[in-house]
Amino acid sequence: MKPVFMTYTKKDLTNLGVCMVLSLIIIPTFIKTEYWYTSILIPWLCLALATIGQQVVMGYTGQLALGAAGFMAAGAFAMFNLILRVPDLGFVGSLIVSGLIAAAFGILFGLPSLKVRGIYLMVATLASQFFIIWMIDKFGWFKNYDSSGIITAQDIVILGKPFTTPLAMYFVCLAVTTVLTLLAMNMARGSTGRNWMAVRDMDIAAESMGVSLLKTKVQAFAISAFYCGVAGALFAFCYLKSLEPVAFDIKLSFKILFMCILGGLGTINGAFIGAAFILLFPVLLNAVGNNVFHGAIDATIISSIEQVIFGLLMIVFMIYEPLGMAKLWENLKQNIKLKLTSSNKKT
Amino acid sequence: MAYERKFKIGEPILEVNNISLSFGGVKAITDTSFNVLEHEVRAIIGPNGAGKSSMLNCINGIYKPQQGTVSFMGKEIPNITPNIMAQMGLSRTFQNLALFKRMSVLDNILVGRKLHTKTNFLEVALQLPKVKKEEKINRDRSEEIISFLEIEDIKDTPVGKLPYGLQKKVELGRALATDSSIILLDEPMAGMNVEEKRDMCRFILKVNDELGTTMVLIEHDMGVVMDISDRVVVLDYGKVIGDGTPDEIMANQKVIDAYLGVAH
Numbered sequence: 001m002k003p004v005f006m007t008y009t010k011k012d013l014t015n016l017g018v019c020m021v022l023s024l025i026i027i028p029t030f031i032k033t034e035y036w037y038t039s040i041l042i043p044w045l046c047l048a049l050a051t052i053g054q055q056v057v058m059g060y061t062g063q064l065a066l067g068a069a070g071f072m073a074a075g076a077f078a079m080f081n082l083i084l085r086v087p088d089l090g091f092v093g094s095l096i097v098s099g100l101i102a103a104a105f106g107i108l109f110g111l112p113s114l115k116v117r118g119i120y121l122m123v124a125t126l127a128s129q130f131f132i133i134w135m136i137d138k139f140g141w142f143k144n145y146d147s148s149g150i151i152t153a154q155d156i157v158i159l160g161k162p163f164t165t166p167l168a169m170y171f172v173c174l175a176v177t178t179v180l181t182l183l184a185m186n187m188a189r190g191s192t193g194r195n196w197m198a199v200r201d202m203d204i205a206a207e208s209m210g211v212s213l214l215k216t217k218v219q220a221f222a223i224s225a226f227y228c229g230v231a232g233a234l235f236a237f238c239y240l241k242s243l244e245p246v247a248f249d250i251k252l253s254f255k256i257l258f259m260c261i262l263g264g265l266g267t268i269n270g271a272f273i274g275a276a277f278i279l280l281f282p283v284l285l286n287a288v289g290n291n292v293f294h295g296a297i298d299a300t301i302i303s304s305i306e307q308v309i310f311g312l313l314m315i316v317f318m319i320y321e322p323l324g325m326a327k328l329w330e331n332l333k334q335n336i337k338l339k340l341t342s343s344n345k346k347t
Numbered sequence: 348m349a350y351e352r353k354f355k356i357g358e359p360i361l362e363v364n365n366i367s368l369s370f371g372g373v374k375a376i377t378d379t380s381f382n383v384l385e386h387e388v389r390a391i392i393g394p395n396g397a398g399k400s401s402m403l404n405c406i407n408g409i410y411k412p413q414q415g416t417v418s419f420m421g422k423e424i425p426n427i428t429p430n431i432m433a434q435m436g437l438s439r440t441f442q443n444l445a446l447f448k449r450m451s452v453l454d455n456i457l458v459g460r461k462l463h464t465k466t467n468f469l470e471v472a473l474q475l476p477k478v479k480k481e482e483k484i485n486r487d488r489s490e491e492i493i494s495f496l497e498i499e500d501i502k503d504t505p506v507g508k509l510p511y512g513l514q515k516k517v518e519l520g521r522a523l524a525t526d527s528s529i530i531l532l533d534e535p536m537a538g539m540n541v542e543e544k545r546d547m548c549r550f551i552l553k554v555n556d557e558l559g560t561t562m563v564l565i566e567h568d569m570g571v572v573m574d575i576s577d578r579v580v581v582l583d584y585g586k587v588i589g590d591g592t593p594d595e596i597m598a599n600q601k602v603i604d605a606y607l608g609v610a611h
Contacts, residue, residue: 183472190471190482191457191464198447198458205445208407209525210433210462219468266449 037166045173046235051271053227059265061220062200067129072232073248079233102229110221169238264324354559357385366415376585393582438527448507459524460485532564
């Protein structure tokens with residue numbers, strides 16, 4: 001008999017195994033250039049984590065929220081202050097507490113979702129974006145009264161060992177992202193995720209089944225902000241290596257929103273696909289510009305082309321594949337499987 | 348009738364007292380009272396716009412009536428919300444289908460098990476043994492309902508892709524999954540063909556018979572209503588114009604004039 005209930009199917013475990021081998025063995029052995037770690041892999045993991053946060057609130061719970069970067073800023077500056085002022089907490093402890101601080105902001109700014117929805121909620125959640133950045137700028141305490149505007153992030157020290165090389169930082173990001181992704185998957189597949197999706201698809205019916213709208217929405221906002229907060233802290237400490245509020249402006253929020261939509265709303269793997277696409281696409285365009293056109297196209301034009309293509313893709317995906325690249329990937333796999341089985345039958 | 352009911356019809360489980368509901372100047376329900384006895388199949392009938400669905404929405408707490416009270420299990424419920432009623436053991440389906448369209452049939456029915464899920468999100472995230480145990484119980488119960496409704500072959504299909512008749516079945520399944528003591532069914536057979544209706548009747552009677560679940564249903568098909576219900580209440584223009592057994596209703600001149608008369 002097929003087991004009715006298992007947390008992980010065989011397929012999940014193979015996927016996890018492949019990802020682990022790829023990220024732990026293949027990438028560190030074959031990729032030696034620092035550029036890949038500092039400019040692509042580390043920001044990819046951080047932003048994918050933030051995108052998972054956006055997925056929880058937007059893809060799963062259906063609340064149109066915009067302001068992920070605000071929560072990331074909250075997480076990053078909380079981390080800075082915790083390491084500065086409560087050194088006993090350690091890196092991992094600080095990371096968790098900064099996530100929790102961001103989650104507190106998430107609860108606060110998630111409350112409007114009980115009264116407004118759709119585009120109005122989006123505007124209401126924008127408040128988080130601007131308020132958090134304003135707060136950090138306004139009160140010097142958050143920046144430890146640094147006058148230069150840009151603070152250098154402290155070195156990462158875990159259990160007395162420094163993690164300062166790009167490869168070491170990559171492993172830190174990888175470990176945090178892996179753990180949090182697994183937790184997110186468990187929630188999304190379990191009763192928690194079902195409550196989120198029930199609220200997304202038909203809130204009145206969800207309420208009639210005993211799902212509390214207040215609790216579910218606030219919970220989703222808190223979890224989302226927690227993920228964004230942790231992602232923000234990693235983003236500042238492993239990627240930027242500095243802290244400045246400007247790094248977490250509304251553009252980053254939009255970027256995460258795009259990653260979420262292009263990757264596929266309501267999917268966890270879509271967060272990784274979307275983040276990879278949005279990060280790698282400009283790199284690819286630049287490479288094309290340099291190698292095919294040999295610099296004939298100005299860099300500013302390339303970045304404009306990038307914007308145009310993103311915009312077009314958003315429209316195309318919204319119309320033809322609202323479930324995003326994760327769905328395309330599924331379809332591709334299914335097609336290959338079909339082709340393989342049909343060719344097997346012929347022989 | 349020769350056959351013996353396992354669950355004898357008992358005391359009133361749900362009482363609606365002098366409910367009045369209006370939307371602006373439009374009176375949907377005027378001073379309406381009736382009751383529902385434990386373990387019975389109670390039908391609410393009436394012409395279009397008579398206030399039947401509004402009545403269910405008042406009982407369930409989606410609408411707040413301007414006047415009147417709803418008592419459930421002998422207690423007057425002061426601030427009715429859908430959530431409170433669900434927790435007290437009242438479940439429902441909706442006229443225009445209110446399923447979770449992007450979720451599979453199984454997941455929809457599993458949401459009905461929400462009140463039997465006690466673990467919190469942290470425990471779910473960490474997949475503690477008690478989460479697995481609880482999930483197994485809920486899944487087993489949902490699978491039971493799925494095989495009872497004979498929809499095993501579509502259990503992994505997103506409900507949005509199913510035809511109307513099957514969606515109605517899934518909605519009944521979701522209401523059943525709550526293990527509520529009373530289920531309100533808003534036009535469970537609308538848009539179904541004869542065969543599907545017969546199936547639906549069979550399910551309703553079987554649930555009532557085997558689990559003793561009290562059923563309140565709104566239905567337009569007179570034949571069905573007279574066949575399966577123990578008592579019928581007739582609404583017209585938001586007022587009760589008849590209340591009694593199917594035979595009494597058939598003989599009630601007011602009802603014939605207002606409702607049955609149209610067909611004659």
